[in-house]
Amino acid sequence: MEEESKSWYQRLRHGIQTATKSKKETPDGLWHKCEHCNETSTVKELKENFFKCPKCQFHERIGSAEYFEMLFDQGYLRLYDDLLSYDFLEFTDLKAYKSRLESAVQKTGLDDAMAVASGTIDEQPLVIAAMDFRFIGGSMGSVVGEKIARSIDFCLKHKTPLMIISRSGGARMMESAFSLMQMAKTSVKLAQLAEAKIPYISLMTDPTTGGVTASFAMLGDFNLAEPGALIGFAGPRVIRETIKKDLPEGFQTAEFLLDHGFLDFIVDRSELRSQLSTLLMLLENRAKPRKQATAKETES
């Protein structure tokens, strides 16, 4: 940002003659500068370190595709990619929702702020619904709600555990009360899953706030979070304005939530897969209710 804003006299002093518009950026594919410690590493190093800064272990924001690749065994099935948001309220703020959606699709190559896939972790079946923050701040509109609802139907049908990876600023304002009702919709469906005694794991990543936290993200049988993730109901700015005081260091971080009793544990991304595998194994291995003897068995 600061580089771009060099004024004409600075450019003159530094002998810069190239036009600003033809200025060459470092290719994205090679180097990565950590926003946390400012250290530079290669993108290859970053990827090999589960998209954490190799120097300070800061967890970069990644998307659904990275989680699917990182967590599932070879080969998984993507679900419900055919669901698309549209501007049914004709909502226009500084920009029309319609064009927001179009540019989000174009910019990210994603369909919406959530993707779902069914696969296995160490051969144990799991459905993962993961949010993409790059798509309008990971906001929850009708499509996110519907993808969760359908995932739950899938899990009910196949008796498969569910994991939702949240990374969202909250409900999508451009769908107004429809997004609000997704809180009810996802909770009603999760209640069905709970009634069927199918495990639900919630992983909260940076950031998880608003209506997402106040519905499915907080409702896990197991509430997990990535280190340092911002997790809360109201955003820090709103709280600061309300109480007119600075917020304490570490407020609303994953560590803060763990300390206050709202998380089961924090998991480093490099440990996520093995932790999930263990958890699934422990749940699968629990004492099963004794099967009712079938007619055939009683006959013989």
Place this chain on the structure above:
Amino acid sequence: MVFLEFEQPLESLYEQLEQIKQIEAQGDVDVSATIRDLESKIVQTKKEIYSNLSGWQKVQLSRHPERPYTLFYIQKMFTNFVELHGDRFVNDDKAIIGGLAQFDGRTVMLIGHQKGINTKMRQYRNFGMANPEGYRKALRLMKLAEKFDIPVITLIDTPGAYPGLEAEERGQAEAIARNLLEMAQLKVPILCYVIGEGASGGAIGIGLGDKVFMLENTWYSVISPESCSSILWRSWDFKETAAEALKLTADHMAEFGLIDGIVKEPLGGAHNDPDAMAVTLTKHMKAELKALKKMSSEERINHRVEKYSAMGRFQVKSAIAE
């Protein structure tokens, strides 16, 4: 009387009426014709003003300082109210009240946001903004109702769940989420009314039910128009525009199928004739409760799941291609 800005034409009419009535009181001149004239003019002006309210004007009406709150309805519509306090963990939230009461000859569990009626009480009630303890108290009362097979009635009127430091520490999000999950499967009838403001998670935290209704001049949205303006327009000056864009009125909500119906308010809003409002609401509640009691708990829960599952609008890619 407090007049909102769009009610200015009424204010001068009421002033004139007041003056004429003073003349009448002196008894020298017969002004009955003028009074009749003014009164019909007031009714006419009210009809004109209130049949054409913008989203923002309805938001203002829903926040009218004289608007009846939960405690008013409890006093007018219910008997033998026994208030039950506390969430059994931390404290007693004053922004959400609840308790047992008698309605139409039967016991009900009543839960509602409560705003204060004057400056002191507004602070005491935290302006109707509940902390996690409010939602946890509400849940405790709902589970109690379930245990004793008592229907639940909730009255919603909040500018939002309180965005405070302690609220976050004690899990505001968890409290609201937990209520949604539990209300989804609660075995007794849940009947909800938005009686004022229906702001976001703070409203829906006691607002998931078999039937949800809104009074005519209330609003329900994912965010207040002011906050929406500040986030999306990056300025506080677009609240009117935001109120329109959010389509947050009872009419919109009913049209979208996100609520089950609208309860008419007296001309000029509930505060113009609170007693009449209570009578209308009583009649409405009686009929709705009766209908809900006829269903089995399984039927009600299935219906709840179906109702909320159907909420949302999206397109399907393959369908577009065709």
